[in-house]
Amino acid sequence: MRNVWAVTRETFLQCVRTRIILVFSVILAVCVLYVGFRIEGDGTLKGRIQTFLAYSTSLTQLLLCLVTIFLTIGVVTGDISRKYIFTVASKPLTRWQYVLGRWSGVMLLTGLLLVMSFGAIYLFARHIRRAQTRVEMAAKPGLVKTETVDPDRLAVEHEVFAARATFQPDPLDIESAFKERMNRLIDETGLDNLIRGQIRHRLQPPPLDSKAPPPPPLDEKKVEKLLHNPALRKQMMEEIAFNLRNQILESRQLVGPGRATTLTYSGLKPEPPDGPPLQIRYKLKPFQSYTSTLKSAWRIINTDPDSGFSQIEFRSDSTQTTSSFMVDPRTITSDGRLTVKYINLLDPKAMATVRIQPEDIVVLQRVGGFEGNFIRAGMLILLRLMFLAAAAVLFGVFLSFPIACLSCMIIFVLSVMSGFIQEATKLPVHSGPPSIFEYFSHYLVVGVNAVLPALEGTATTDSLVDGANIPWKAVLNEYLMAFRPAQADSNVLWRMFGVKIVLGTGLRTFLALGIGWLIFRKRELAGIT
Amino acid sequence: MSAEIDNDVVVRTVGLTKVFRDFWLREKVAAVSDLDLSIHAGEVYGLLGPNGSGKSTTLKMLLGLVFPTRGRVTVFGKNPFDVKTKKRIGFLPEESYLYPFLDARETLDYYGRLFGQPRYERKRRIGMLLDMVGLTGAAYRRIGEYSKGMQRRIGMAQALINDPDLLILDEPTSGMDPMAARQFKDLITDLSRRGKTIILSSHLLSDMEDVCDRVGILFAGQLRSEGTLANLLSRSGLTQIVTEHLDEATCDAVRRVLAEADKRLISVEAPKDKLESLFLRIVRQAQARHRRADVVATGEVAEFLRVGPEQDRKRVIEELLTGPEQVAAAPSEHPAPPPRPSVAEPVGEVIDHLLADKAEAEPAEPAIATAPASAPATETPLPDEAVEKRQREKPPRAGIDLNVIDDLTQTGNPENHDDA
Numbered sequence: 001m002r003n004v005w006a007v008t009r010e011t012f013l014q015c016v017r018t019r020i021i022l023v024f025s026v027i028l029a030v031c032v033l034y035v036g037f038r039i040e041g042d043g044t045l046k047g048r049i050q051t052f053l054a055y056s057t058s059l060t061q062l063l064l065c066l067v068t069i070f071l072t073i074g075v076v077t078g079d080i081s082r083k084y085i086f087t088v089a090s091k092p093l094t095r096w097q098y099v100l101g102r103w104s105g106v107m108l109l110t111g112l113l114l115v116m117s118f119g120a121i122y123l124f125a126r127h128i129r130r131a132q133t134r135v136e137m138a139a140k141p142g143l144v145k146t147e148t149v150d151p152d153r154l155a156v157e158h159e160v161f162a163a164r165a166t167f168q169p170d171p172l173d174i175e176s177a178f179k180e181r182m183n184r185l186i187d188e189t190g191l192d193n194l195i196r197g198q199i200r201h202r203l204q205p206p207p208l209d210s211k212a213p214p215p216p217p218l219d220e221k222k223v224e225k226l227l228h229n230p231a232l233r234k235q236m237m238e239e240i241a242f243n244l245r246n247q248i249l250e251s252r253q254l255v256g257p258g259r260a261t262t263l264t265y266s267g268l269k270p271e272p273p274d275g276p277p278l279q280i281r282y283k284l285k286p287f288q289s290y291t292s293t294l295k296s297a298w299r300i301i302n303t304d305p306d307s308g309f310s311q312i313e314f315r316s317d318s319t320q321t322t323s324s325f326m327v328d329p330r331t332i333t334s335d336g337r338l339t340v341k342y343i344n345l346l347d348p349k350a351m352a353t354v355r356i357q358p359e360d361i362v363v364l365q366r367v368g369g370f371e372g373n374f375i376r377a378g379m380l381i382l383l384r385l386m387f388l389a390a391a392a393v394l395f396g397v398f399l400s401f402p403i404a405c406l407s408c409m410i411i412f413v414l415s416v417m418s419g420f421i422q423e424a425t426k427l428p429v430h431s432g433p434p435s436i437f438e439y440f441s442h443y444l445v446v447g448v449n450a451v452l453p454a455l456e457g458t459a460t461t462d463s464l465v466d467g468a469n470i471p472w473k474a475v476l477n478e479y480l481m482a483f484r485p486a487q488a489d490s491n492v493l494w495r496m497f498g499v500k501i502v503l504g505t506g507l508r509t510f511l512a513l514g515i516g517w518l519i520f521r522k523r524e525l526a527g528i529t
Numbered sequence: 530m531s532a533e534i535d536n537d538v539v540v541r542t543v544g545l546t547k548v549f550r551d552f553w554l555r556e557k558v559a560a561v562s563d564l565d566l567s568i569h570a571g572e573v574y575g576l577l578g579p580n581g582s583g584k585s586t587t588l589k590m591l592l593g594l595v596f597p598t599r600g601r602v603t604v605f606g607k608n609p610f611d612v613k614t615k616k617r618i619g620f621l622p623e624e625s626y627l628y629p630f631l632d633a634r635e636t637l638d639y640y641g642r643l644f645g646q647p648r649y650e651r652k653r654r655i656g657m658l659l660d661m662v663g664l665t666g667a668a669y670r671r672i673g674e675y676s677k678g679m680q681r682r683i684g685m686a687q688a689l690i691n692d693p694d695l696l697i698l699d700e701p702t703s704g705m706d707p708m709a710a711r712q713f714k715d716l717i718t719d720l721s722r723r724g725k726t727i728i729l730s731s732h733l734l735s736d737m738e739d740v741c742d743r744v745g746i747l748f749a750g751q752l753r754s755e756g757t758l759a760n761l762l763s764r765s766g767l768t769q770i771v772t773e774h775l776d777e778a779t780c781d782a783v784r785r786v787l788a789e790a791d792k793r794l795i796s797v798e799a800p801k802d803k804l805e806s807l808f809l810r811i812v813r814q815a816q817a818r819h820r821r822a823d824v825v826a827t828g829e830v831a832e833f834l835r836v837g838p839e840q841d842r843k844r845v846i847e848e849l850l851t852g853p854e855q856v857a858a859a860p861s862e863h864p865a866p867p868p869r870p871s872v873a874e875p876v877g878e879v880i881d882h883l884l885a886d887k888a889e890a891e892p893a894e895p896a897i898a899t900a901p902a903s904a905p906a907t908e909t910p911l912p913d914e915a916v917e918k919r920q921r922e923k924p925p926r927a928g929i930d931l932n933v934i935d936d937l938t939q940t941g942n943p944e945n946h947d948d949a
Contacts (some may be wrong), residue, residue: 006642010628017630083626087687090592090620090697091643092612525594526586527549 003097007088013073021109024067028117031059036124039467045133046155047123050465053160055460056124060117061381064110065388065412069084072389073404074108075208076396078331085525097391099517106389118378124372129156138174155156158276163368163469168358171264174248183243192227199226254287256353258346263356265363266337271329276366278327280340283360286319286352294319294352295345300331303339316350327363330491367469376470377460383478383505384455388412390509394516398523414448415455421445427514453505539695539726540568540591544600547586560586562601562750568728568743570694573721575737576730578747584730585623587747588699591728592620604695616644619693623700623730625684629673633664633683636672637690644691657831658686661716677704684715689720692833696720696727702736711809713740719830738762761773767795774799 015021035055041047079085079102088098133152200223204215226232255261268278284294295316302309309330315321332338340362344354390464391411395404414421425445427434434442463470482502503511545564549557561583568574577586589595590602593609607614627636634655641651659665662682667675671684681704686698687707701717702710717740721727731737737744738758745755754761775783780797 002645003643006639009642010631010639013635014628014630083622083624084628086589086592086594086626087620087640087684088643089594090615090618091640092615092645093643094612389594524596526589 003093004101006040007093007098007101008105008108011075011102014075014107015106015109020069020070020074021067021113024063025113025519028060028063028113029120031063032056032117032120032124032298035059036128036458044152044155045128046129046160048131049128049156049160052128052165053069053121053125054461054465056121057118057377057381060114060121061384061461064114064117064381066136067113068106068110068385068388069392069408070405071109072103072392073396073401073408075106076102076222076393077376077399077401077404080397080525081400083526089525091302092326094518095521099397099513099520101249102512103393104388106392107386110385110389114378114382114385118374122374129161147450154277158326158366159279159467160371160465162467163370163373164279164364165298165367165466165469167265167268167338167363167365169265171358172249172252174245177248178241178245181248182241185244187259194240195233195236196223196227198240199223199232202236204238216371250355253355253357254353255342255344255356257344257351260341262339262341265340265360266336266366268332268336268338268363269367270332270334270336271365273330275329276358277329277332278338279324279364280327281322281324281362281364282317283322284317284319284354284356285360287355291350291352292319293317293350294354295347295350297343297345298325299341299343300327301339301341302331302333303337304333307333363489364468367481370467373467373470376472376475377464379475380460380470380478383509387415387453387455387505387509387512390512390516394512394519397520412455415452418449418452418454419456422449451508453503453508455505477502478504480504537569538567538606539570539572540566540574540602540604540728542566542587542590542600542602545587545597546599547583547595548598549591560750561590564747564750566752568726570726571721571724573717573727573729573740573742575741575744576728576747577732577734577737577744579732582734582747583750584747585699587751588620588697588728588730591697592618616691617694619688619691619696621681621684621688621696621698621701623703625677625680627672627680627684627687630671632671633659633668633686636683637686640687640690646691654690654692654831654833655727657833658689661831662686678706679704679936681713682709685716689831689834694724694726696725698727699730700733701729701731702733703731708809710736716830720834723830723834737888769798773931814907869873 035052037053038049039048041049041051079088087093133150133153133156135150189197200218203223204218252261280298280300284296287293293316295314298311298313298315300311300313307330309328310327311331313325315323315325327338340363342356342359387413388408392404392408395407399407422445425438425441427438427442460470462468481504484500484502485498542564544623545561545566546559547561548559551557564583564587566574566587576587578584586595590597591604591609593615602609604614605617609615628639631639637655637658641654646654655770656665659668660684664679664682664686667679672680675683681701685701696717698717698835702713705713714736717727717729721740721742727740729737729741741758742760743755743757746753775797783797784794
């Protein structure tokens with residue numbers, strides 16, 4: 001490891017003395033300072049801090065990613081193109097030591113830059129936090145302070161300078177309703193007829209276009225033959241059950257005007273009466289109708305028999321934005337449950353059926369401080385830089401500077417936009433069989449996503465801005481690997497094991513370095529002279 | 530070849546071939562073809578050839594920078610990719626491919642680290658090497674600001690940081706002024722005398738002639754001729770007599786004697802100084818008056834290069850236990866290795882004798898009579914370059930190790946030179 005350290009040290013010195021690092025540092029400093037002093041946000045103190053955090057962390061991330069890519073490729077390709085490698089490789093230095101040393105040298109520098117810029121952002125955020133809110137500025141000096149809490153100040157402390165866990169409502173229990181409906185369906189229709197209908201549906205889906213000419217009649221002999229295939233019967237029954245469950249679930253999620261639905265949240269931490277408030281964040285989506293505003297009433301109830309505490313909120317919200325309100329911590333039961341009753345108010349001017357999905361109404365509870373969260377966010381960004389540096393080493397050992405930069409930038413963009421690209425290349429479900437191009441693009445993206453980590457740059461920033469907790473487990477999963485239950489859409493291998501293994505960015509980093517080493521090991525360092 | 534001789538072989542190539550191919554794997558250039566080489570320990574071997582003859586490619590295959598297409602190459606009996614092999618090699622590429630943003634100390638420190646040298650040892654060696662190559666005054670300047678000659682010097686220093694058993698030098702004097710080139714050649718001779726095996730690649734014939742024991746001439750990737758310099762350069766049909774100045778009458782007498790012996794006199798002329806010698810003399814005198822601190826070499830071969838590795842290690846331990854000053858004062862238990870046998874060795878004693886005579890009495894300018902005669906010129910004073918060469922071949926002085934290049938540097942006293 002002594003040799004690795006020697007190369008690391010040399011790389012660090014080289015990078016420090018490169019002008020590119022000076023340019024990037026100046027840009028970074030200027031941007032952070034500009035954003036810190038100039039940006040006002042929506043006029044509230046909370047908005048100002050959130051805007052500052054959003055811009056400064058995004059900018060830092062972007063600049064550091066670019067610095068990492070260019071520096072790493074620069075030092076590796078420079079060694080080869082300027083033939084410095086002749087002197088280095090003739091020393092007792094193995095190729096893996098060189099690869100690892102170069103990577104860790106760049107990481108040492110970019111890590112240091114990350115610490116410095118995050119330190120500056122933190123200090124600035126604290127500086128802005130000390131500024132006065134509108135209410136505080138309006139208060140005349142000398143007057144006795146009122147007991148009224150300034151909502152802006154409250155929001156700064158509990159929504160920004162906090163690490164809050166997000167809770168989604170417990171899944172609706174639809175099993176009893178499902179069994180009852182299923183039994184009724186079989187009694188009324190008959191099992192064979194039910195399956196026969198499903199086979200017909202599969203063989204000849206109803207046309208999407210109502211004006212389309214009627215399809216040719218089905219071959220009934222074929223339907224009857226399939227009906228007696230035991231495996232197919234089982235598959236058809238599974239499809240029927242799946243559709244029925246979805247129907248029940250959708251009907252439960254719909255809340256018509258003047259109707260109400262109750263959601264329960266569990267796993268919350270009981271708080272003392274003066275503990276930090278909770279927040280309910282929601283976005284109401286009108287179902288098959290359009291209205292810009294929806295009026296609602298919310299009742300948050302502590303269902304403990306000896307408590308009986310409840311809070312009522314009346315809201316009028318835009319359907320385009322996410323809204324929120326604070327909830328008293330006394331609404332949590334002693335076993336950590338929260339019951340929320342949503343009432344879709346009947347208003348002739350703003351009336352619509354609302355569809356509520358689990359992610360639409362969430363409860364946020366403070367579980368930690370801002371500083372810890374900030375450090376974990378920094379660790380996730382560092383991980384991204386580590387991967388990009390490894391990718392840069394991988395390309396740098398066998399490509400020229402411009403080609404390696406281009407390749408690395410493609411990797412960067414694909415990783416950052418992986419979610420979007422995956423969504424955009426999904427195989428179409430309702431518009432007939434996919435074309436060859438659609439198959440090709442879909443499986444290409446599936447392959448690329450299997451290799452590349454998802455580096456959505458905004459995820460970390462969003463967490464910081466929203467004061468959303470980044471748990472240590474998530475950080476660990478990103479560094480190593482995550483085990484997730486295999487979903488129905490997982491591939492055969494994962495379904496067989498019942499669990500899906502997702503390689504963390506950290507492991508992918510070392511995988512990239514390993515591939516880089518293998519290529520470099522086989523590479524001749526000198527050409528025709 | 531006997532087993533005993535085989536053990537002595539440091540570098541061996543058998544049927545070594547390198548074909549460079551293009552992207553489509555089509556043959557582009559056959560840089561080296563079926564090269565068979567055996568380089569022995571303590572030898573200065575020169576690879577001679579025009580540009581593009583395959584010299585550098587051969588060296589790069591010895592260093593593992595390029596993979597052979599066919600054939601086999603071993604260095605110290607092992608694969609050149611072996612890290613243990615590389616620990617014993619020092620390499621100076623054809624240009625000083627050193628990081629321009631590091632200063633001389635940082636550069637040497639970096640390469641010292643790659644050899645796993647402890648901090649104390651690195652510091653010691655860096656100081657000595659910088660002194661040796663005359664860059665102590667420029668130790669904190671970045672390599673990028675160095676002149677080409679200075680870059681070659683620091684390149685040489687990095688090649689010696691590990692006290693290598695095998696030194697591979699690719700065009701070592703390229704881009705150097707004659708003064709520095711002379712110093713380099715002296716250093717090579719000196720290192721060779723201390724038992725280092727040296728492989729030189731150059732197309733500068735004078736460089737090769739000055740330092741090599743054996744040369745191989747490459748052309749179009751193939752070894753065209755190989756042998757010792759004495760064998761390759763000797764002209765058996767001619768005899769050269771060098772005497773003091775002869776007047777016309779004596780010359781006539783010589784002609785008559787030759788005619789009686791039925792021999793033809795080919796030429797009679799006063800010897801001419803080599804341009805290199807003239808240049809060195811003038812620069813030496815000028816340097817004595819105007820010294821530039823940053824490029825002054827002490828001429829002292831770095832201490833750690835003067836002794837064997839085992840002895841060196843013991844010395845370091847002793848120094849750590851007793852302090853460097855005490856160790857330096859104490860007599861060494863391990864004498865320096867004896868000077869390696871050289872092709873010029875049989876006449877060494879005669880030369881020493883001549884030099885001693887020359888120091889006592891300055892002779893008149895000698896004349897050379899080149900004639901088809903067979904008498905050896907044993908009693909005749911030599912011209913400048915010959916004197917310098919023989920001085921370099923003198924065995925180490927007692928007490929202090931050889932200071933071969935000190936008479937070429939500013940620190941040496943110009944008064945001591947026979948031409949001063």
